[in-house]
Amino acid sequence: MAVKVIRQGDIVDAVADAIVFSTNEHLFLSGGAGASLLGKHGDALQKAMHRALAGTGRKVAMRGEVFEIEPQGTWGRMFAVVAANGFYETSREDTSRAITGVLGRCAEIPGLRTIAMTALGTGYGNMEIEDFVEIFCAVELPSPIEELELVIHGYIFFKAACKTSEALGSSARLIAGSV
Template sequence: MAERIICQGDIVDTVADAIVFSTNEHLFLSGGAGASLLGKHGKPLQDAMTRALAASGSKIAHRGSVFEIEPAETWGRMFAVVAANGFYETTREDTVEAIRLVLQRCSEIDGLKTVAITALGTGYGNMEIEDFVALFCGIDIPQPLESIELVIPSELFFREACLTNDRLGNPAKIAG
């Protein structure tokens, strides 16, 4: 059975076979995890995001859309999820479906065992961290994935995530 882990930290420092993070409808790396990733990988990552959106044939991505970002020399597998629309509205249904799509895709990639994910839609979206943790703790993790790690940069959000995990009966291991 796959392990769920909740930890405090920055997604750019996470060691995982794949990283999943929120982006906006234009796939700009302008805030939250995207800004951290841009700070680490620079313009080549933003260019890869732009190419991913162009390849979709649309100028604006819809909430719930998932984009697999081409790996490069400085980064591995990444999946960008449009967690909120232009009005910063996020839905549980769209978020669950996007995570299911990403995890299914990850489970199909040879050798991919670990996934790190940010709390989608909780920064610029209107999803509360408690709701995302409940979703994270309840989603099915397909085989052969071994672990999925929720990476939370904010100490306050991390404490709230731990409390929610406690209320749910501790389905996730707390790290760091």
């Protein structure tokens, strides 16, 4: 049976087969989870992000787009989601579609069973954590995905996520503390 987890911690400490995180339309690792990932993996990750965007032939990505970042020595499978446009606007529809899309892609990868993700579009985007948690709790996990973990860095946001999850009657496990 597939499990959903809401955990307080830092995405760089997550142990999962794939990491899903927000990025901006230029795929810069400039803030929030991106800055943490850049701090851990360095400029090689930023260059891989830029290669992913260059592969589209465009200079700007569209809100809701998902980019698989080529694995390297210090990181495994990563998916960057453009959660907000240049005006920091997000939408529930784009976010839900992006999550469903990335989960579908992950389900096609042999051996990939666990996914850790950040609360897409809640940092530099205008989505509230409560809205993201509603999407997270409602999403269906495709087989063979066994676990989807939402990793929330700040304690206040984690508590808001727990409150929303509980109000929805979600079966997501809630884990305070670091990853």
